[in-house]
Amino acid sequence: MTRNRRRVYFSRAWLAVMYLLTVVALIPLALVLSFTVLNGLPSVIHPQFFFNAELPPCEPRCPPISEAGVVHAIAGTGIMVGIASLIAIPIGILGGIYMAEYTVARWSNWVRLACDVMVGTPSIAIGLFIYAFLVVPFHHFSAFSGAVALAVLMLPIVARTTEGAVALIPNGLRESGLALGLPRWRVSLQLILPAAAPGVITGALLAVARAAGETAPLLFTAFGAHVLQLDPNGPMQALPMTVYQYALLPYRSLQNQAWGAALVLIVLVLGINLVSRWVLRRQIALAGQL
Amino acid sequence: MAVGVDARPIPAAGRPRDGFRTLVGAVGSAVPALLILIVLTLLLQAMPAIRHFGLGFLTGTEWNAVTENFGALPAIFGTVFTAFLALALALPVGIAVAVVLAEPSHPRIRGLVGTGIELLAAIPSVVYGIWALYVLAPWSYDHIEVPIAHSLGFIGWFGSPAVRGLFNASLVLAVMILPTLTAISRDVIKAVPRGLKENAVALGATWWETTWRVILPSARAGIFGATILALGRALGETIAVTMVIGNQYVIPHTIFQPAYTLASVIANEFTEATGTLHPAALVELGLVLILVTLTVNVLALLLVRSSSREARLTA
Numbered sequence: 001m002t003r004n005r006r007r008v009y010f011s012r013a014w015l016a017v018m019y020l021l022t023v024v025a026l027i028p029l030a031l032v033l034s035f036t037v038l039n040g041l042p043s044v045i046h047p048q049f050f051f052n053a054e055l056p057p058c059e060p061r062c063p064p065i066s067e068a069g070v071v072h073a074i075a076g077t078g079i080m081v082g083i084a085s086l087i088a089i090p091i092g093i094l095g096g097i098y099m100a101e102y103t104v105a106r107w108s109n110w111v112r113l114a115c116d117v118m119v120g121t122p123s124i125a126i127g128l129f130i131y132a133f134l135v136v137p138f139h140h141f142s143a144f145s146g147a148v149a150l151a152v153l154m155l156p157i158v159a160r161t162t163e164g165a166v167a168l169i170p171n172g173l174r175e176s177g178l179a180l181g182l183p184r185w186r187v188s189l190q191l192i193l194p195a196a197a198p199g200v201i202t203g204a205l206l207a208v209a210r211a212a213g214e215t216a217p218l219l220f221t222a223f224g225a226h227v228l229q230l231d232p233n234g235p236m237q238a239l240p241m242t243v244y245q246y247a248l249l250p251y252r253s254l255q256n257q258a259w260g261a262a263l264v265l266i267v268l269v270l271g272i273n274l275v276s277r278w279v280l281r282r283q284i285a286l287a288g289q290l
Numbered sequence: 291m292a293v294g295v296d297a298r299p300i301p302a303a304g305r306p307r308d309g310f311r312t313l314v315g316a317v318g319s320a321v322p323a324l325l326i327l328i329v330l331t332l333l334l335q336a337m338p339a340i341r342h343f344g345l346g347f348l349t350g351t352e353w354n355a356v357t358e359n360f361g362a363l364p365a366i367f368g369t370v371f372t373a374f375l376a377l378a379l380a381l382p383v384g385i386a387v388a389v390v391l392a393e394p395s396h397p398r399i400r401g402l403v404g405t406g407i408e409l410l411a412a413i414p415s416v417v418y419g420i421w422a423l424y425v426l427a428p429w430s431y432d433h434i435e436v437p438i439a440h441s442l443g444f445i446g447w448f449g450s451p452a453v454r455g456l457f458n459a460s461l462v463l464a465v466m467i468l469p470t471l472t473a474i475s476r477d478v479i480k481a482v483p484r485g486l487k488e489n490a491v492a493l494g495a496t497w498w499e500t501t502w503r504v505i506l507p508s509a510r511a512g513i514f515g516a517t518i519l520a521l522g523r524a525l526g527e528t529i530a531v532t533m534v535i536g537n538q539y540v541i542p543h544t545i546f547q548p549a550y551t552l553a554s555v556i557a558n559e560f561t562e563a564t565g566t567l568h569p570a571a572l573v574e575l576g577l578v579l580i581l582v583t584l585t586v587n588v589l590a591l592l593l594v595r596s597s598s599r600e601a602r603l604t605a
Contacts, residue, residue, distance in 0.1 A: 021386035122526025185310035213414025
């Protein structure tokens with residue numbers, strides 16, 4: 001009897017330990033969010049933060065925080081992620097359809113493995129690759145090459161989530177389309193893809209969020225700029241690069257800028273993530289109805 | 291009534307032409323093609339360094355752009371050491387969270403924890419970097435490194451604490467790989483057939499006995515796969531590590547000292563590298579990094595897949 005009671009207490013103790021470790025796992029999330037908000041807010045509350053671009057280094061003295069801004073980085077992130085999306089999302093969706101609709105094809109297994117491997121490929125290596133491919137031949141850094149590097153990063157994410165969403169669609173829909181005499185491409189693109197749209201959108205959004213937060217592939221491609229640059233042929237700044245570059249500088253005002261940029265970035269990325277989770281929940285509910 | 295229903299697939303030669311399949315197949319092939327192209331490009335770009343240093347590149351300990359003498363050992367050491375230390379720190383927590391998330395009870399708590407872990411995965415690495423640089427590393431110096439150095443400093447490895455170094459880089463890496471570890475372990479644990487768990491409970495096993503002796507052992511291969519996948523992420527992480535590792539091209543004598551990783555060297559030096567040998571040596575570091583992570587990832591994925599397939603078959 002006492003032995004059994006000991007077993008029960010032992011079990012409860014371990015359950016408590018597991019929950020405790022779960023709390024430990026969530027502490028960093030709370031800390032990262034709160035410190036970013038605390039340190040970033042003083043920079044972000046000045047409206048100039050979203051209208052000015054600032055010129056480091058601060059010679060002879062840094063301008064006051066209230067005049068500094070990161071509009072060049074925000075614009076750069078928007079432009080580069082936009083171009084990357086235009087490249088990666090269509091290719092990724094078609095690749096995802098291939099993996100989900102042609103599971104019988106041996107090759108689709110290899111494509112799937114390649115996608116999973118590519119998601120784990122160090123982004124800095126992708127930066128080196130694009131540098132050799134798009135920067136060296138044109139002899140200058142460009143936002144366009146940065147966008148292509150981001151597209152390479154996004155591609156496997158879009159493809160895999162599209163595959164997941166398309167595979168959720170019951171076979172009945174496919175068979176009814178084929179029974180009506182529709183060719184495969186019309187079944188896939190006009191029946192299956194619209195039904196899987198929320199899941200596909202989720203994948204695209206997650207990929208956008210990932211690309212918006214990446215620094216490493218941009219270092220040798222977009223390179224960065226200290227003024228507002230809108231030409232994709234020239235170097236361009238991005239939000240994560242601003243955080244990276246300014247955080248390591250010994251000037252207090254630039255460090256504050258970095259925190260402000262980090263806050264903008266985190267709001268952007270977590271916002272996209274929460275929206276995409278909401279869209280995904282609708283997809284699962286929708287697929288349940290089909 | 292055995293009417294010969296021919297269920298065999300139509301042989302390839304007689305299959306109706308499907309242009310759409312060819313098209314999406316070709317587009318999908320872009321991913322494996324890109325992967326191969328990346329490796330080949332890096333190989334080609336690294337050629338001058340590979341020719342010049344041969345295998346000695348991997349064991350050389352000097353990194354001098356002036357004398358053009360490059361060896362990768364300190365960077366390889368830093369990369370491997372931080373990744374394994376991060377894994378050791380994250381593993382117990384990651385598995386605990388996975389066990390909690392795979393429990394069918396308390397759906398509200400599970401939902402909240404799951405969302406939290408996913409958000410942890412979504413935070414950009416540069417944000418972890420700035421947080422680690424200004425918050426985590428100074429805190430860890432005061433409250434972890436100095437006390438450990440005080441009490442265990444007589445063991446050479448635990449001496450001379452530093453704000454930026456191997457240990458603090460591992461600490462931030464541990465936080466960053468936790469979501470990978472948790473998400474995949476949770477899926478693997480969930481894939482353990484329910485019958486197994488029910489049998490254990492029916493035999494009178496407590497919650498802990500069921501988890502520790504039945505569920506975790508049958509999910510072992512998959513959890514191992516998740517661990518290796520997380521290791522791959524840790525090896526390739528660049529920005530956050532670069533910001534806190536201290537960037538010293540040495541093999542440190544203690545776990546707190548500044549060091550360097552493959553990815554950090556590339557991030558710091560590539561735009562400033564001139565001549566042929568220096569950029570080529572940096573690309574070769576990238577090549578080493580990508581070959582290691584590719585191998586690690588393929589291994590891990592095969593492990594995870596085979597373990598969840600096994601679970602489905604026995605279910």
